[in-house]
Each structure stands twice: as C-alpha cells, then as structure tokens.
Amino acid sequence: MSRFPRFLFLIASVFAAFLQAFQLESRILYFPNQEGSYLTKDEHWINQTLDHFSPTVHLQFQQRYYEFLDYHKDPNGPIFLKICGESACNGIVNDYMQVLAEKFGAALVSLEHRYYGKSNPFDTMETKNLKYLSSKQALFDLAVFRHNYQESLNKKHNLTNVENPWFVFGTSYSGALSAWFRLKFPHLTCGSLASSAVVLAVYNFTEFDKQVGESAGAECKEILQEITSLVEEQLLYDEKAIKRLFGAESLKNDVDFLYLLADAAAIAFQYGNPDILCTPLVNVKKSGENLVEAFASYVKDYYIGSFGSSVQTYDQDYLKRVSVSENNEGRLWWYQVCTEVAFFQVAPSNDSVRSSRIDSQYHLDLCKNVFGEILYPDVNMTNLYYGGTRIAGSKIVFTNGSQDPWRHASKKKSTKDMPSYIIDCHNCGHGTDLRGCPQSPLSIKGDSSNCSSIEAVEKVRRQMIEHIDLWLSQCQDTGYAFDSPYLLSM
Numbered sequence: 426m427s428r429f430p431r432f433l434f435l436i437a438s439v440f441a442a443f444l445q446a447f448q449l450e451s452r453i454l455y456f457p458n459q460e461g462s463y464l465t466k467d468e469h470w471i472n473q474t475l476d477h478f479s480p481t482v483h484l485q486f487q488q489r490y491y492e493f494l495d496y497h498k499d500p501n502g503p504i505f506l507k508i509c510g511e512s513a514c515n516g517i518v519n520d521y522m523q524v525l526a527e528k529f530g531a532a533l534v535s536l537e538h539r540y541y542g543k544s545n546p547f548d549t550m551e552t553k554n555l556k557y558l559s560s561k562q563a564l565f566d567l568a569v570f571r572h573n574y575q576e577s578l579n580k581k582h583n584l585t586n587v588e589n590p591w592f593v594f595g596t597s598y599s600g601a602l603s604a605w606f607r608l609k610f611p612h613l614t615c616g617s618l619a620s621s622a623v624v625l626a627v628y629n630f631t632e633f634d635k636q637v638g639e640s641a642g643a644e645c646k647e648i649l650q651e652i653t654s655l656v657e658e659q660l661l662y663d664e665k666a667i668k669r670l671f672g673a674e675s676l677k678n679d680v681d682f683l684y685l686l687a688d689a690a691a692i693a694f695q696y697g698n699p700d701i702l703c704t705p706l707v708n709v710k711k712s713g714e715n716l717v718e719a720f721a722s723y724v725k726d727y728y729i730g731s732f733g734s735s736v737q738t739y740d741q742d743y744l745k746r747v748s749v750s751e752n753n754e755g756r757l758w759w760y761q762v763c764t765e766v767a768f769f770q771v772a773p774s775n776d777s778v779r780s781s782r783i784d785s786q787y788h789l790d791l792c793k794n795v796f797g798e799i800l801y802p803d804v805n806m807t808n809l810y811y812g813g814t815r816i817a818g819s820k821i822v823f824t825n826g827s828q829d830p831w832r833h834a835s836k837k838k839s840t841k842d843m844p845s846y847i848i849d850c851h852n853c854g855h856g857t858d859l860r861g862c863p864q865s866p867l868s869i870k871g872d873s874s875n876c877s878s879i880e881a882v883e884k885v886r887r888q889m890i891e892h893i894d895l896w897l898s899q900c901q902d903t904g905y906a907f908d909s910p911y912l913l914s915m
C-alpha cells in the first residue's frame with residue numbers, strides 16, 4: 426500500500442506545467458503539458474541561422490516563439506524576454522512573470538531553445554546533426570530574435586530606429602543563458618534576472634550530492650544512505666527483483682537504475698518538498714518496517730506518478746534513439762552535458778547519499794555509448810568563455826534557493842553590479858522566485874499567499890523588482906524616455 430498521501434495525485438496536473446518551465450538538469454525528464462496554466466500557446470516562427478559562426482554555411486531553420494501583449498504599454502513599454510531552456514517550450518507559462526509584466530506594462534516574449542520541442546533543424550538526432558547544439562549558438566539565436574522582433578514591432582507601429590527597453594529572464598540552464606546574454610550582448614538588454622542560474626560548469630559535481638544530504642538533515646540523510654546500501658546489496662543478490670520493486674526492470678544497466686533512485690531523492694529537495702520524502706521514511710524507520718519498500722513507493726507514486734518523471738529517460742538504449750519527437754529532451758540535454766557543461770553528479774568520496782557507483786567514468790561511458798563517439802565536456806573552455814562565477818557582467822540579479830542542490834553552480838557572492846540573493850527557508854529550492862511557493866507546484870501568477878515561507882519569497886521578489894525598475898529606467902538608447910509604471914504607482 427502506498428504510504429504517500431492521495432492529494433498528491435490531485436496536484437499533479439499543476440505540477441507538470443511548472444516543471445515544463447523549470448526543468449531539472451540531471452536527467453532530463455519528460456513532463457506532459459497542461460492546458461490552462463499558460464498565458465498563450467499561440468505559435469509564431471522565425472527563420473533562424475543554423476550556424477552563427479561559419480562564414481560558409483548559410484542554412485536556416487524554423488524556430489518557435491510566443492508573444493503575450495495584453496499588458497504592453499504601446500509603443501514604448503518594455504519587452505520581457507523569457508528564455509526557454511532544455512525542454513520543449515509549449516507556451517508562456519502563467520507564473521510570476523505575469524505579475525511582473527502587468528506591473529511594468531511589458532510585453533512577454535519567449536523563444537524556444539534550438540533543437541528542443543519543435544525547433545529542431547534536422548529530421549533525425551544523429552550525433553552528427555547535433556553539432557550546432559550549444560549555448561553559444563543559442564545565445565546568438567536570442568540576439569537575432571531580439572533584433573528581428575524589435576524591427577517587426579517598429580514596422581507594426583510605423584516607427585524606425587526605436588528600441589524598447591528589453592529585459593531577459595531565465596531559470597536554471599536558461600537562467601545561465603539569461604546571465605550570459607547580458608554578458609555577451611549588453612547592448613541588447615537593460616538587464617537580466619538569472620534565477621538558480623548554473624553559470625559555473627563543473628566536471629565532478631560532488632557538491633550536488635552533499636547538498637542533498639545537508640538539505641535532508643542528519644536523520645533523513647542517514648536513512649537515505651541506508652537505503653542506498655540495501656539496494657546495492659540486493660542488486661548483487663537479486664537484480665531483477667529489486668528493479669521490479671521500483672517498476673524499473675527495463676533498466677539493464679545497474680547504474681542507470683541507481684541514478685534514477687538518486688534523482689528521485691534529490692528532486693524532493695530541489696523542488697521544495699522534503700517532507701513528502703523524509704516524513705514517511707523516518708516513520709518507517711522508527712516502526713522497523715521495510716525502508717526499501719517505502720522508498721520504492723515514493724519513487725513510483727511521487728517521482729514517477731505525481732511529479733511526472735519516467736523510467737525510460739534513465740535508459741541508455743532509449744537515449745540512443747535518434748528519431749525526432751517533441752519529448753526527446755533527454756538525448757539533447759545529455760549532448761550539452763557531454764560537450765559543454767558536465768555537471769556530472771558523481772558521489773563524493775566520503776559520506777555520499779547516492780551510490781558510489783555513480784562516478785565520472787559512468788558519465789563518460791554514457792556519453793560514449795549514447796553518442797557513439799568519445800565526447801568530453803570541455804568544462805574549462807566553457808568557464809573560460811563565460812567566466813564561471815567570475816562572470817564580468819553587469820545588471821544581472823542572481824537568486825538561489827538555500828536547499829537547492831544546484832546552487833553550488835551559481836554565483837556565490839554579491840557584487841555591486843550583480844547582486845545575488847538567497848531565498849532562505851527549510852524547503853526553498855530551484856527557481857522559487859518565479860514559481861511561487863517553495864513547497865508546492867506552480868501557483869498561477871506565482872501567487873505566494875498560501876506559502877509556508879511567504880516572506881522568504883516576497884523579500885527576494887521586492888529586491889528583484891527594484892533592480893528591474895532601476896535598470897529599465899537607466900536604459901539608454903531606447904528612443905523614448907521610459908516612465909516606470911512601478912515607481913509611478915508607489
């Protein structure tokens with residue numbers, strides 16, 4: 426019998442839409458889209474250059490984007506570019522961006538990341554076709570989009586040489602893109618919000634697992650470690666039975682299976698629901714019942730059932746598939762992992778929560794197996810190109826959640842022109858500021874009124890708004906003086 430409360434299944438529908446907007450990067454998960462929680466799903470297309478860095482390749486592809494103009498103060502109001510990351514971008518999600526757009530009289534636009542969703546330039550995902558998939562190309566896409574969109578807006582209003590004040594937003598990988606866009610194209614945006622932004626590429630990302638342990642707290646961490654060793658033992662003893670218990674008998678590779686379990690635990694802390702994992706486990710431990718079975722219920726009912734992950738995304742044979750569908754984020758993000766950013770979530774050498782069989786060799790083998798050639802993530806080059814946590818940008822707000830395992834790949838220190846805020850509470854995770862409550866799935870319009878830690882979220886949002894307001898008002902070359910609707914309404 427399931428130990429996990431039934432209401433979880435009720436909130437699953439809202440979950441999926443928020444997950445679509447705030448993807449996790451360890452193993453890309455597929456989350457079905459939900460109607461009703463988008464501001465718009467009307468597709469628009471631009472012709473995009475396939476290779477921005479080649480003087481000889483002039484191929485183009487169709488890239489999908491969205492616009493939501495209901496709040497736009499025509500014609501000189503700001504334009505908020507919400508950057509889509511490593512998953513299909515099926516519309517503009519109705520999160521806290523809606524509130525910001527209304528407050529600032531802004532247009533909301535959103536560009537799908539190349540290769541993901543319907544913006545795939547090729548009809549197969551063979552490795553040779555993936556060579557134009559990189560953050561550098563993606564940033565250039567955003568610049569081209571920004572330029573073209575401004576021109577088409579001017580055309581619509583019979584204007585020439587006008588620049589609206591732009592501001593870019595993103596969370597997680599797209600949070601890094603948001604910071605990097607301001608870094609590389611400072612003339613194209615007045616500023617950037619980089620929420621839980623993973624700007625530092627890390628090869629052996631042991632801090633991820635360490636943070637999982639810290640966020641769990643001593644008691645729950647110990648139980649999770651006990652479960653890991655029990656599962657490891659049972660893999661030796663009866664591999665089929667233990668995989669069946671988790672509904673994961675399709676995973677032939679033991680470490681793929683162990684990775685599924687590690688992610689399932691991490692997600693509770695990453696997305697602010699530690700108690701759904703830890704409370705039942707602590708009770709089961711006290712009553713002396715079977716811990717592995719209790720954890721298997723959590724994985725099946727919550728991680729797969731409510732949260733919307735799937736076992737097959739952990740299967741390397743599945744990741745090898747090259748046919749294009751809209752839900753093949755897994756292969757695409759692994760390509761970025763294996764070439765650019767790594768974030769190999771390896772077990773730390775001491776005191777790890779996850780199995781120590783999840784090591785860097787496993788990741789390298791996966792890269793080779795899935796893509797058929799030896800790929801090596803050039804983390805040093807990525808950090809050389811962008812600066813890592815020493816990013817030399819300006820007018821970028823960094824935010825991070827205190828319990829988020831990803832926060833160690835974000836900018837640690839506030840600097841004068843790049844403030845960094847922590848959203849601090851016992852369950853503050855990934856992308857909380859734009860999402861809403863720390864502890865629940867997407868709340869429409871990012872409503873935080875029912876949050877357990879409303880003040881933690883609101884405090885950081887107030888800071889964010891002040892920076893956006895200030896930087897928009899300082900934005901030069903707009904062609905118009907920008908009257909801040911926010912300041913006027915204060």
Ligand SMILES: *[C@@H]1O[C@H](CO)[C@@H](O)[C@H](O)[C@H]1NC(C)=O
Pocket residue numbers: 470471472
């Ligand atoms: C994109 O390119 C195609 C083929 O050249 C052209 O027919 C179409 O009008 C272009 N679309 C846009 C939005 O520019």
Ligand SMILES: *[C@@H]1O[C@H](CO)[C@@H](O)[C@H](O)[C@H]1NC(C)=O
Pocket residue numbers: 581582583
């Ligand atoms: C722009 O100019 C065209 C042609 O002169 C006119 O039909 C249209 O109404 C104008 N649009 C605006 C927003 O002024």
Ligand SMILES: *[C@@H]1O[C@H](CO)[C@@H](O)[C@H](O)[C@H]1NC(C)=O
Pocket residue numbers: 628629784785
């Ligand atoms: C990553 O960890 C492995 C195993 O501990 C080690 O052999 C390797 O040198 C490390 N690589 C880097 C870049 O730190």
Ligand SMILES: *[C@@H]1O[C@H](CO)[C@@H](O)[C@H](O)[C@H]1NC(C)=O
Pocket residue numbers: 775776
């Ligand atoms: C390993 O972890 C344990 C538990 O946190 C700690 O007590 C011990 O000092 C650590 N050992 C080393 C070598 O870091």
Ligand SMILES: *[C@@H]1O[C@H](CO)[C@@H](O)[C@H](O)[C@H]1NC(C)=O
Pocket residue numbers: 805
């Ligand atoms: C990357 O940089 C680190 C630190 O400077 C260095 O130890 C390592 O050898 C470099 N790795 C590669 C592959 O160049």
Ligand SMILES: *[C@@H]1O[C@H](CO)[C@@H](O)[C@H](O)[C@H]1NC(C)=O
Pocket residue numbers: 868872874875
């Ligand atoms: C907050 O909780 C109240 C009382 O349960 C409920 O009526 C309201 O709809 C909730 N608001 C949101 C945004 O969930």
Ligand SMILES: CC(=O)N[C@H]1CO[C@H](CO)[C@@H](O)[C@@H]1O
Pocket residue numbers: 825832833834835836837838839845846847
């Ligand atoms: C890990 C990390 O980046 N933490 C930082 C989040 O932001 C606060 C506030 O600036 C910093 O103190 C943390 O170091």
